[in-house]
Amino acid sequence: MKTAYDVVVIGAGPAGSIAARTAAQAGLSALLMEKRQEIGSPVRCAEAVGRDTAASFIALDARWIAAEIDTFSVTNSRGDCVILPPGERTLVLERKLFDRELAHTAAKAGADVVVKTRAVSMLRNADGKWHLALSHHGDDTKVEARIVIGADGTEGQSARWAGLKTVPELKNYYSAAQYLLAGVDVNPRICQYHLGWSIAPAGYCWVFPKGDGQANVGIAIAVDPKGTRSALDYLDDFVERCFPGRAVLAQVVGGIPISNVLPRMVSDGYMAVGDAAHQSDPLTAGGITNGMHGGLFAAQTAVNAIRAGDTSARFLSAYEKAWDAEFGGLYRRLLRIREVLFAVPEHKLDDMIAHAAQLDTTHLSVLDIVKLVVKVHPQLLLAMLPYFVSDTLSSH
Amino acid sequence: MQSGTTDTKPKTPLTALGQVVVNYDRCSYCGACVAVCPPDSITLHDATLIIDQNTCTRCRRCLPACPTGALTLELKP
Numbered sequence: 001m002k003t004a005y006d007v008v009v010i011g012a013g014p015a016g017s018i019a020a021r022t023a024a025q026a027g028l029s030a031l032l033m034e035k036r037q038e039i040g041s042p043v044r045c046a047e048a049v050g051r052d053t054a055a056s057f058i059a060l061d062a063r064w065i066a067a068e069i070d071t072f073s074v075t076n077s078r079g080d081c082v083i084l085p086p087g088e089r090t091l092v093l094e095r096k097l098f099d100r101e102l103a104h105t106a107a108k109a110g111a112d113v114v115v116k117t118r119a120v121s122m123l124r125n126a127d128g129k130w131h132l133a134l135s136h137h138g139d140d141t142k143v144e145a146r147i148v149i150g151a152d153g154t155e156g157q158s159a160r161w162a163g164l165k166t167v168p169e170l171k172n173y174y175s176a177a178q179y180l181l182a183g184v185d186v187n188p189r190i191c192q193y194h195l196g197w198s199i200a201p202a203g204y205c206w207v208f209p210k211g212d213g214q215a216n217v218g219i220a221i222a223v224d225p226k227g228t229r230s231a232l233d234y235l236d237d238f239v240e241r242c243f244p245g246r247a248v249l250a251q252v253v254g255g256i257p258i259s260n261v262l263p264r265m266v267s268d269g270y271m272a273v274g275d276a277a278h279q280s281d282p283l284t285a286g287g288i289t290n291g292m293h294g295g296l297f298a299a300q301t302a303v304n305a306i307r308a309g310d311t312s313a314r315f316l317s318a319y320e321k322a323w324d325a326e327f328g329g330l331y332r333r334l335l336r337i338r339e340v341l342f343a344v345p346e347h348k349l350d351d352m353i354a355h356a357a358q359l360d361t362t363h364l365s366v367l368d369i370v371k372l373v374v375k376v377h378p379q380l381l382l383a384m385l386p387y388f389v390s391d392t393l394s395s396h
Numbered sequence: 397m398q399s400g401t402t403d404t405k406p407k408t409p410l411t412a413l414g415q416v417v418v419n420y421d422r423c424s425y426c427g428a429c430v431a432v433c434p435p436d437s438i439t440l441h442d443a444t445l446i447i448d449q450n451t452c453t454r455c456r457r458c459l460p461a462c463p464t465g466a467l468t469l470e471l472k473p
Contacts, residue, residue, distance in 0.1 A: 035441075035442075036442070044426060118441070153427070154427060154428065154430075154431045155426075155427025155428070155430035155431055155440055157430075157436065160436055166431070167431070167432060167433070167434050168431065168432065170432065170457060170460070170461065173431070173432060173461060175428060175460070175461050175462065175463045176428075176463055177463045177464070223432070223457075223460050223461045224460055225456070225457070225460055226460075227460040229465075230460075230462060230463055230464055230465035231463040231464075232463055232464045232465065233465065251424065252424075253424045253426045253428070253463035253464055254426040254427070254428055254463065255426065255427070255428025255429070255431050255432070255461055255463070257431065
């Protein structure tokens with residue numbers, strides 16, 4: 001580890017590794033630091049990712065692909081199940097190995113990579129450089145950075161230190177819990193969503209196969225200030241109902257921002273990426289490749305900023321513009337869909353899914369979905385229409 | 397730019413309102429509580445979660461955010 005870098009990236013998850021790799025590939029000096037002793041561990045994720053999108057960042061490797069998924073299904077609280085038409089192929093990952101391999105690509109590109117290294121504080125001096133105080137294997141040390149990229153996750157503090165407003169509204173924050181179950185008899189090529197407010201209030205359950213009879217079985221619920229039961233309580237009920245007595249190989253919990261991205265993701269010399277910037281999808285809370293895009297855009301902006309000798313917030317706002325061009329419209333629609341969907345009464349939601357379950361969904365058209373929604377809950381159409389118009393008709 | 401703390405000034409002691417207590421047998425050290433804490437009173441290092449009772453405003457946002465129900469607001473005896 002050197003004493004000064006062009007770019008210091010805090011956090012070696014997918015977003016951080018892509019940021020460090022991109023900066024290093026462009027010839028910048030880059031430090032990628034992970035507070036934990038092992039990159040990729042502990043996993044805090046349902047591990048599903050779009051196959052083609054993942055492949056655009058890293059060569060696919062069977063070592064970190066647990067399962068290949070053809071499509072998704074949606075099940076209501078009464079057990080009616082709709083199998084959706086196949087979209088982009090999905091992978092269920094072994095995040096421990098995936099994250100480590102991504103950090104490896106950053107190292108191969110020339111980034112310095114360290115673990116057990118935590119940012120304790122950071123100050124931006126008059127010289128325009130960040131002075132970071134680190135705990136490196138328990139020893140106090142210092143490093144300078146022209147740009148800091150905060151990829152330190154939901155609980156990361158670097159964005160606060162850089163003066164950004166990060167605290168989400170509770171309704172825009174998922175409390176999530178997941179078990180890795182064994183002995184689960186499910187279709188290994190279908191990822192399941194389970195919707196029903198009695199099962200998962202303002203949220204959903206999922207069953208993502210991991211091969212060999214294993215599956216990530218989890219729940220995410222928007223935080224209810226008056227709620228008395230935890231995500232884990234609801235998950236235990238769901239598992240008891242759907243998979244009683246199965247062996248639990250791992251428990252994973254965490255919080256996920258679903259607010260849409262921070263109103264500002266940059267300040268002078270600083271950019272937040274991934275969960276630290278609330279780049280997880282505002283509907284499903286999926287965040288792996290979204291965060292990787294955030295890391296890519298931020299590092300590309302860092303390269304331009306350092307070449308131009310201008311690391312001001314004004315210059316770095318190009319990163320926010322790049323994000324907004326790619327994800328802005330989609331995220332605003334997903335947020336709106338969640339707000340409207342979660343306001344649908346459970347019996348109507350059940351009816352909608354039950355009706356859809358009777359259709360031949362292999363040839364389901366947008367018109368069929370529109371007719372269905374009009375029949376059961378017309379209000380939902382108002383929110384969903386712009387989504388279908390722009391996304392289904394485009395090549396997205 | 398000052399780091400590590402927020403602008404929240406310590407006010408009158410809030411101990412009368414009780415304090416947020418961590419059940420360390422339930423806590424998984426995920427940090428879900430850290431993100432929703434307005435005054436940044438919760439510190440997470442590996443398997444250590446510390447709540448600064450001097451800056452905590454007893455707003456209770458962290459309680460329902462915890463996925464394992466490890467946080468409770470306990471009134472002092």
